[in-house]
Amino acid sequence: MSVKKVVRMGDPVLLSAAEPVVKFNTRALSRLVNNLLDTMAKHDGAGLAAPQIGVGLQVVVFGLAANPRYPEEESIPMTVLVNPRIEPLSDQVEDGWEGCLSVPGLRGLVSRYTYIRYSGFDQFGGKIEREVRGFHARVVQHECDHLDGVLYPQRMTNMRAFGFEDELERAVEAEEVDKKE
Numbered sequence: 001m002s003v004k005k006v007v008r009m010g011d012p013v014l015l016s017a018a019e020p021v022v023k024f025n026t027r028a029l030s031r032l033v034n035n036l037l038d039t040m041a042k043h044d045g046a047g048l049a050a051p052q053i054g055v056g057l058q059v060v061v062f063g064l065a066a067n068p069r070y071p072e073e074e075s076i077p078m079t080v081l082v083n084p085r086i087e088p089l090s091d092q093v094e095d096g097w098e099g100c101l102s103v104p105g106l107r108g109l110v111s112r113y114t115y116i117r118y119s120g121f122d123q124f125g126g127k128i129e130r131e132v133r134g135f136h137a138r139v140v141q142h143e144c145d146h147l148d149g150v151l152y153p154q155r156m157t158n159m160r161a162f163g164f165e166d167e168l169e170r171a172v173e174a175e176e177v178d179k180k181e
Contacts, residue, residue, distance in 0.1 A: 009056075
């Protein structure tokens with residue numbers, strides 16, 4: 001279909017709760033899904049939510065094979081998830097670095113559940129339900145937050161662990177050099 005402009009932090013659509021999809025297997029929903037997939041691929045994203053391209057519907061896409069933005073992460077099957085629900089299956093949480101196409105160039109340390117069940121539908125109305133851990137669980141939680149008008153910096157508890165990617169990388173490299181000396 002086409003690559004859409006990714007709206008950035010500050011745009012009101014990112015702060016609003018998205019509406020549920022009521023009709024499946026439509027031309028409009030198919031076009032939205034294709035636009036999300038094309039846009040996510042263009043930006044080497046692991047996921048993208050409809051509000052990030054200015055559409056206030058409960059639709060997210062995610063998946064990861066070989067990706068230069070996440071070279072160490074395990075693969076995630078390409079998924080279209082409509083009207084998602086998330087249920088934590090453990091109280092265990094883990095801090096992890098996150099970025100977002102709507103918050104370009106920045107990263108932050110965010111605490112997320114490590115083991116979840118997510119459910120919803122594909123674009124045709126077929127039921128989806130999976131139990132996942134690790135990076136897969138993190139990506140789903142991050143994308144579904146967009147549907148509630150939440151960006152990852154709002155989940156952060158330590159703003160000292162928030163910064164521009166290149167500055168954070170330099171700080172980590174400098175710390176590694178200090179440890180070797």
